[in-house]
Amino acid sequence: MKKGIVMFAHNNRQIDYVKMAIISAKLAKKNLGVPVSLITDPSTVEWMRESNIFKVASEVFESIIITERPKDENTRVIFDGTEKVASPFKNANRNSVWDLTPYDRTLLIDTDYFVLSNNLNEYWNVDSDILIAESYNDIFGQERTGYLDRHVSETGIKMLWATTVMFTKNENTKVFFDLVEHIRQNYKQFADLFRFNSAIYRNDIAFSVARHIMYGYETDNDYSLPPVLSITDKDHLYDIDNDGNLVIMISPKLDGVYCAAKIGGNDLHVMNKQSILRNSEKLMGLA
Amino acid sequence: MNFGYLIVVSDKETSNYARLAYALALSIKNTQREGYDKVALVINDKSRIESFTSTWVFDHVIEWDKETHWDGRSYMDELTPFDYTVCLDADMLFLRDYSHWVDYFVENCQLYVSNKSFTYRGEPVTNDYYRKCFTANELPNLYSFYTFFVKDSPFAKEFFKLQRAIMKNPIEFSNNFLEKYKPKVVGTDEAFAMAAKILDITDEIAYPLEFPRVVHLKGMIQNWPHPAETVSDHVGFYFDTKGKLKIGNYQQHDIVHYVEKDKVTLETINILEEIAWKKN
Numbered sequence: 001m002k003k004g005i006v007m008f009a010h011n012n013r014q015i016d017y018v019k020m021a022i023i024s025a026k027l028a029k030k031n032l033g034v035p036v037s038l039i040t041d042p043s044t045v046e047w048m049r050e051s052n053i054f055k056v057a058s059e060v061f062e063s064i065i066i067t068e069r070p071k072d073e074n075t076r077v078i079f080d081g082t083e084k085v086a087s088p089f090k091n092a093n094r095n096s097v098w099d100l101t102p103y104d105r106t107l108l109i110d111t112d113y114f115v116l117s118n119n120l121n122e123y124w125n126v127d128s129d130i131l132i133a134e135s136y137n138d139i140f141g142q143e144r145t146g147y148l149d150r151h152v153s154e155t156g157i158k159m160l161w162a163t164t165v166m167f168t169k170n171e172n173t174k175v176f177f178d179l180v181e182h183i184r185q186n187y188k189q190f191a192d193l194f195r196f197n198s199a200i201y202r203n204d205i206a207f208s209v210a211r212h213i214m215y216g217y218e219t220d221n222d223y224s225l226p227p228v229l230s231i232t233d234k235d236h237l238y239d240i241d242n243d244g245n246l247v248i249m250i251s252p253k254l255d256g257v258y259c260a261a262k263i264g265g266n267d268l269h270v271m272n273k274q275s276i277l278r279n280s281e282k283l284m285g286l287a
Numbered sequence: 288m289n290f291g292y293l294i295v296v297s298d299k300e301t302s303n304y305a306r307l308a309y310a311l312a313l314s315i316k317n318t319q320r321e322g323y324d325k326v327a328l329v330i331n332d333k334s335r336i337e338s339f340t341s342t343w344v345f346d347h348v349i350e351w352d353k354e355t356h357w358d359g360r361s362y363m364d365e366l367t368p369f370d371y372t373v374c375l376d377a378d379m380l381f382l383r384d385y386s387h388w389v390d391y392f393v394e395n396c397q398l399y400v401s402n403k404s405f406t407y408r409g410e411p412v413t414n415d416y417y418r419k420c421f422t423a424n425e426l427p428n429l430y431s432f433y434t435f436f437v438k439d440s441p442f443a444k445e446f447f448k449l450q451r452a453i454m455k456n457p458i459e460f461s462n463n464f465l466e467k468y469k470p471k472v473v474g475t476d477e478a479f480a481m482a483a484k485i486l487d488i489t490d491e492i493a494y495p496l497e498f499p500r501v502v503h504l505k506g507m508i509q510n511w512p513h514p515a516e517t518v519s520d521h522v523g524f525y526f527d528t529k530g531k532l533k534i535g536n537y538q539q540h541d542i543v544h545y546v547e548k549d550k551v552t553l554e555t556i557n558i559l560e561e562i563a564w565k566k567n
Binding site: 155212216 | 511
């Protein structure tokens with residue numbers, strides 16, 4: 001069974017997702033020892049060539065899979081500490097990973113997820129067709145985590161985090177990803193049924209709903225991937241020290257007042273994308 | 288084995304406990320294995336069930352009116368016609384076969400009282416909004432809605448005798464054992480908990496088990512981020528023609544203690560009756 005990692009990257013004017021993907025892929029290859037493939041679109045590839053990173057990308061990724069750029073576009077406010085900007089993002093084609101992955105067992109991760117340990121290697125042989133991160137784990141503690149980080153709605157189902165997803169390519173997971181696509185296409189209808197906010201399409205919600213339906217509309221205690229340890233986009237990835245630890249400025253109250261912390265050896269979801277790009281050279285050096 | 292479920296109700300013009308008991312009995316007949324599906328109804332007035340189409344779902348109907356409202360359950364050990372009994376609240380529905388729980392209790396217990404409940408999402412109830420008295424007075428967290436006992440057990444008799452004394456003398460027992468928080472009414476749950484504490488038998492009658500699993504649909508204990516008077520203000524109840532119940536986005540498989548008495552409508556009864564007729 002061939003196993004590997006897959007990432008999606010569709011650049012926009014604000015965020016260079018491909019550059020983040022290269023960093024994330026290098027770290028994942030180093031710490032998990034498996035190949036990584038990239039799913040992207042023609043315009044992003046064109047930009048990769050223009051900015052001379054296509055060669056690096058070709059070396060890092062086992063394969064660069066070019067697909068149609070998703071037509072649907074979400075716009076969301078992203079923070080860079082206290083600064084904020086409205087940014088479009090393309091996340092509507094995650095379900096296509098089932099068709100596009102070159103692997104039998106695939107770990108799908110976000111480009112802002114840094115694999116800094118080999119913990120995820122424990123899950124390749126777990127007897128479960130699909131594993132999704134069971135929860136969001138804020139680096140500062142649960143007091144910064146809201147109810148809607150744990151549930152899709154006040155009365156609704158548990159929220160899973162599609163930041164990390166592992167699946168085996170088979171008929172069962174084909175149904176799962178087809179269902180994710182069905183939910184995406186009928187997002188407002190499912191929002192009525194599951195009472196979530198439909199303003200922005202979220203893969204976390206679509207994956208959570210699909211899994212809930214696949215498990216017979218009940219709470220299951222089946223295997224899942226570990227919680228996604230995260231820093232918010234109101235925190236900063238500030239530096240990488242000489243020992244390879246990430247130096248983070250955490251805003252405990254999300255108000256621009258920070259405390260410093262170091263983290264190393266733990267996988268980390270860095271939601272402040274601009275701070276990743278500011279530290280891209282040093283992060284490349286980590287791998 | 289002479290096992291059965293016991294439902295004790297006191298019905299009147301302004302309530303519908305007889306109908307709730309009928310729905311529960313139908314759901315027991317529809318879901319439990321033969322030998323585990325006997326139902327005895329204790330009711331203050333037999334005429335309250337005369338209009339029901341399928342009173343055969345009650346294997347025993349016992350007319351008894353010495354106590355009113357829920358106080359009748361205090362006499363469950365004296366009223367039951369079975370050697371082994373599970374006494375249930377009337378406002379519950381069975382949704383799958385739970386006979387294997389009974390096998391365990393018959394083999395291992397003289398008396399077992401539920402000590403946990405679950406939300407409609409399958410989470411353990413941890414909120415003590417309705418149980419401040421239990422927390423403040425360090426009472427064991429007992430629920431009388433599913434109580435197993437052996438009829439001729441001296442151990443069970445002693446327990447029921449004491450809880451009857453508590454129900455008869457609520458002020459005296461409250462003053463002595465509920466000093467830190469006195470409930471408005473000493474109900475069966477409080478009486479059970481006090482009796483277990485006084486006799487120091489909690490570890491014997493309510494030790495941790497994975498069952499019975501009962502979904503308790505009171506509004507404030509559903510782990511929601513907002514207050515809720517009733518569950519149905521916030522999520523739907525969907526009872527289908529196969530007798531399956533979904534609450535909100537969750538398919539229910541455990542016993543559902545629905546609390547809101549108007550949830551069992553004539554339509555619900557008709558569905559349950561039709562399933563019962565087809566099965567039998």
